[in-house]
Amino acid sequence: MEYCATVTDETLREMAVHGSSEYPFAYYPEDIWQFDFHRVDWHWHHELEFMYLARGSVLCLAGEDRIELRQGSGIFINSGVLHRYEAQESAVAPNIVFSPSLLAAEETFVCRKYVMPVIRSSVPYQLLDPHIDWQAQILQILRRIFALQEAGEDCELTTVRMLLEMWELLAGHMDLEAGSSRLRRLNHKQAKLQIMMQFIHDHYMEEITLEQIAASASLSKSGALHIFRSGIQISPVAYLIRYRLAQAAEQLQTTRKSVSSVAADTGFADAGYFCRKFRQQYHMSAGEYRQKSGKTIAISDC
Structure with a gap:
């Protein structure tokens, strides 16, 4: 069965067009x-x-x-x-x-x-x-x-x-x-969350830390953890890994790079760690994912 996916921009705004300009x-x-x-x-x-x-x-x-x-x-x-x-x-x-x-x-x-x-x-x-x-x-x-x-x-x-x-x-x-004060708190938190997410999207290829992610929104590490967990139910580091994996999956589908090169290009210093995390997220190896997408190349995959 072919699965549907939710496509968003860097702020998590949905990219789908709902209807038309004449009849939205x-x-x-x-x-x-x-x-x-x-x-x-x-x-x-x-x-x-x-x-x-x-x-x-x-x-x-x-x-x-x-x-x-x-x-x-x-x-x-x-x-x-x-x-x-x-x-x-x-x-x-x-x-x-x-x-x-x-x-x-x-x-x-x-x-x-x-x-x-x-x-x-x-x-x-x-x-x-x-x-x-x-x-x-x-x-x-x-x-x-x-x-x-x-x-x-x-x-x-x-x-x-x-x-x-x-x-x-x-x-x-x-x-x-x-709950008007609650909504103001939510709006403030959502703005901070989106700033940190944007920082991750801009720097995921680099070696970045929780402290740097928090600093991008002028927060402490505990403040960043709270906003991520209350906003999207995961930690900043878990979101960083998930985003890196999503970028790696796209490269596996669209390029002929080796798995180790894809791992390095998406911020994973250790190819073995990348392979373990990829399998956890997608329930298949990077090589199997690439083969499923129709990219069959003679390069050793994990």
Whole structure:
């Protein structure tokens, strides 16, 4: 089975284009299990996202929170919120991602009064519980939107009408004042996290230390550890190794370099250590990975 992957830029912003400039709306009838490592990895986007769990269970990580989503429930992810989904088995999770401009044009009264307060609020996400009346109504509308997309007919006007109906429920019931100081802390931490991640992306080929990573964001080593672990659940050094491995995997697919050269070029001083870490991450050797990608060359691989 061919797996899907989440493609992001250096800030973890998702690179996928959701819909088009004329109609910025996209429907994804996804199964989280079919993604690389059975997860939709860390990403964010300016668009709004609504997801419904039609089958299975999913762990959603949003900011510092870990949310268990069960069959029949859903979630709204606000604009600009870093999030990730994980599954332990098949988890059918259809979702829609769309620009706020579909709800109201920017700089209009409707946008200022009903759309921007949610986007700029302290609420990174909203759980959608089928046992709470207004949230159950949103889930019902969401399922109707999905059915409309699957019918394959012209449905843009009806889709936008239902998005507005759903948004009216959401904006009318969300507690937009709760946790405002918490969101400011999250925004500060996310900015620091992205600075450190950018430092890693720029210097991964070099021998860099935790102290240097922390210093790039004017933090102590313990501060850097806390922000990484609360933000994306791993340490800075673990993220550095994962990023190096991802760069190595790309070189194995696109170049004819030896494995030892790839290891050296991606910041691994010890080829044996690189081979062990590569197998742990990809569940196959570097040579097997290269062969799977169609690069068959007569160079000794680990």
